[in-house]
Amino acid sequence: MLHVRVISPVERTDEVLRIATDCPAVVNVVGLPGAAYAPRGDVVEFDVAREAANGVLAQLRALGLKDSGGITVEELYLSISTAAEKAEELAPGEPDDAVVWEELAARTAAETRLTWAFLAFLALATQIAAIGALLDQPILIVGAMVLGPEFGPVAAACFGVLRGDLRLIGSAVRTLVIGFAVAIAITTACAVISRLLGWITPSMLDNRPTTDFIIHPDKWSFIVALLAGVAGILSMTAGKSAALVGVFISVTTVPAAGNIAVAVALAHWHEVAASFHQLGVNLAGMLLAGTVTLFVQRFLWNRYGLHVTTGHRPDGTDAMNQGS
Structure with a gap:
């Protein structure tokens, strides 16, 4: 799993949350309104299966966050979470085979x-x-x-x-x-x-x-x-x-x-x-x-690896991974 932290202008936060919550391979979404001071904005954090990271990161980049905010990605070596395990199962392929091109x-x-x-x-x-x-x-x-x-x-x-x-x-x-x-x-x-x-x-x-x-x-x-x-x-x-x-x-x-x-x-x-x-x-x-x-x-x-269609999120709801 990868941990993603996004600093987003207030007007972009809803779109960031949509990208995160629409992807079945994303879990542990956290929104912190007004938490960012330099640059000013909101903070959104979530974990994403490595296999699905490219699509999610591409959508976040398309919002212009590189210039107006920031996107930080870290490797998670341990995640004790059933939801995270299910998210990895929903993602295509295996983590070791996934190439995160931004990384x-x-x-x-x-x-x-x-x-x-x-x-x-x-x-x-x-x-x-x-x-x-x-x-x-x-x-x-x-x-x-x-x-x-x-x-x-x-x-x-x-x-x-x-x-x-x-x-x-x-x-x-x-x-x-x-x-x-x-x-x-x-x-x-x-x-x-x-x-x-x-x-x-x-x-x-x-x-x-x-x-x-x-x-x-x-x-x-x-x-x-x-x-x-x-x-x-x-x-x-x-x-x-x-x-x-x-x-x-x-x-x-x-x-x-x-x-x-x-x-x-x-x-x-x-x-x-x-x-x-x-x-x-x-x-x-x-x-x-x-x-x-x-x-x-x-x-x-x-x-073979980027086409995740409609699936069930780990919390049981339906979702569409638009970034894969």
């Missing part, structure tokens, strides 16, 4: 921001991957994969393609390009200093039996990236954030970036090209699979 839009928009935290995490991950490549230590490579934050902008780019939002796509691509450029530049500088100090030598990249997969992209690299892209999008749309860890340790984006840096510093130019190839293959696979996954989810949900 995904907000999340992906946040992922495109080029923040200091994003740059720091990507630079740290790239440096760990570089050390793992130099020492031929797979555990360091895995650690770098988990630490890398690059899937967020990838998911945002996929969502931008779905919506035809060139601005979102541009922001996501900009974040990825600048992020990897900064991370590689910092790691290269550290590697050059380490070489001047005698800590690393070109021979360290000559024999790496357990990590040389980084410089040997093949069809399996692309297949794994495709699978990771599907899994990553599903984990975001279903709210299963723990599954993202599996995505991070499946793709070789950060290890490729780390290998580029040390290969440049140690003048292994053939490895630079191979690592860029690996990086491109993984990003392309995730972008393709993520975008297709979103298109399939939208098609299936529009076709």
Whole structure:
């Protein structure tokens, strides 16, 4: 279930209440006249089954509440209510399969921001991957994969393609390009200093039996990236954030970036090209699979999940879900 709080101008409150009470998948409707002070207005709160949220939120948006009031949505992890259980039964599909597009839009928009935290995490991950490549230590490579934050902008780019939002796509691509450029530049500088100090030598990249997969992209690299892209999008749309860890340790984006840096510093130019190839293959696979996954989810949900016709509300009255 999702908990929705609406700040509504007084003249819109009746319409907000109608939207809430007309939907059989909405329960626990509360109206608080005059409770909002900034902005001024009434407060309406209710719980809605995740599967029916898109239609309800679309109707609330159509009232212009984004500009004249506000709509806040929170995930409910526990709701002890028979009425809530019946509301979920009346909603189509299963909660884990429901994609709340407004939620995904907000999340992906946040992922495109080029923040200091994003740059720091990507630079740290790239440096760990570089050390793992130099020492031929797979555990360091895995650690770098988990630490890398690059899937967020990838998911945002996929969502931008779905919506035809060139601005979102541009922001996501900009974040990825600048992020990897900064991370590689910092790691290269550290590697050059380490070489001047005698800590690393070109021979360290000559024999790496357990990590040389980084410089040997093949069809399996692309297949794994495709699978990771599907899994990553599903984990975001279903709210299963723990599954993202599996995505991070499946793709070789950060290890490729780390290998580029040390290969440049140690003048292994053939490895630079191979690592860029690996990086491109993984990003392309995730972008393709993520975008297709979103298109399939939208098609299936529009076709099978959004058509709730006249039903009986949990309180026993008839209702029509006009937003589904």
